Amino acid sequence: MERITSRSNQLLTHIRKLGTSRAYRREKGEYLCDGGKLLEEALRWSAPIAAVVCREGTALPPLPDGVRQVEVPADVLASVSPVETPQSLLFTVRMEGAETPETLPGRRYLALEGVQDPGNVGTMIRTADAFDADGVLLLEGCADLYNPKTIRSTMGAVFRRPVYACTLEDLTALAGRSGLPLWGAALREDTEDLRQADLRRGVILIGSEGRGLSAAALAACGRTVKIPMSGRCESLNAAVAAAVLLWEGYR
DSSP states (O other): OOOOOOOOOOOHHHHHHHHHHHHHHHTTTTEEEESHHHHHHHHHOOOOEEOOOOOOOOTOOOOOOEEEEEEEEEHHHHOOOOOOSSSSEEEEEEEOOOOOSSOOOOEEEEEEOOOOOOHHHHHHHHHHHHHHSSSSEEEETTOOTHHHHHHHHTTTGGGGGGGOOOHHHHHHHHHHHHTTOEEEOOTTOOEETTOOOOOSSEEEOOOBBBSSSOOOHHOOOOOEEOOOOOOOOOOOHHHHHHHHHHHHHHH
C-alpha cells in the first residue's frame, strides 16, 4: 500500500481531472468511480480496475494483481473527490466500451436521445438491468456514460450490462437488421396505449427530459406508445417513464 500526502501528486491530479473532464477521460481511456459498494460490484464483474485510492485506515477487499493501492489523508481524498461528501475510497477503471454489434442478439433494448442529466442516464441503465433489458444505446445529446454521477447512479449495472453509443441512423438500421420494432415514447394520433402494446420485443426509445423525442426520432419509430396517467399531468420524468415501459416489457 502506497501512501501519498501531497494534493499535487501526479496520480491525484489525474484522478481530479477524471472527475471533471469528459475530454480527459476519453484521452486517457479511464474513468472514476467512488465508494465501497461500487468497488464490490466492479470486482464481482471483473471490471478492469487500474487504481484504488482510500482514506487512511480503510480496509480494502482483495484486489487483482497489478491494481495500484494508495492511502491518503481524509482531506486529500476530499480534495480530489467528485462529490461534496466523499465516501472512503475512489477507484479508476479502464474503459472497455462495447463495440456496437452488427445486429442486436437480444429481445429488448432501451435507447436514449438527448437525455442530458447524468443521474437520469445512470438510473435508466440501472433500471434496464433490473428488468432484464439486453442493453442500452445512447444517442446524440446524452450525458457522458463515464461521468462520475452517471456511473454512481447505475449502482454497478454499468459493469454487467452493455451500453453502446450510436447515431439515430445507426440505431434505425441496427433495429431493422435485428428484426426489432422501434418503439417511441410519445404522444401522437396513432400512439398506442401501453396496456395494449406488446413490448416483449423491441427497442424502446426515450427522449430528453424537456423536449421528448426529436421529429427525426419520431419519424424513425415504427410505432409509438404512451403511458396512461391522470389528465392533470402532462408528462413523467424520463427515468420514471423508462421504468414503466421496461417493466411492462419484462412483465
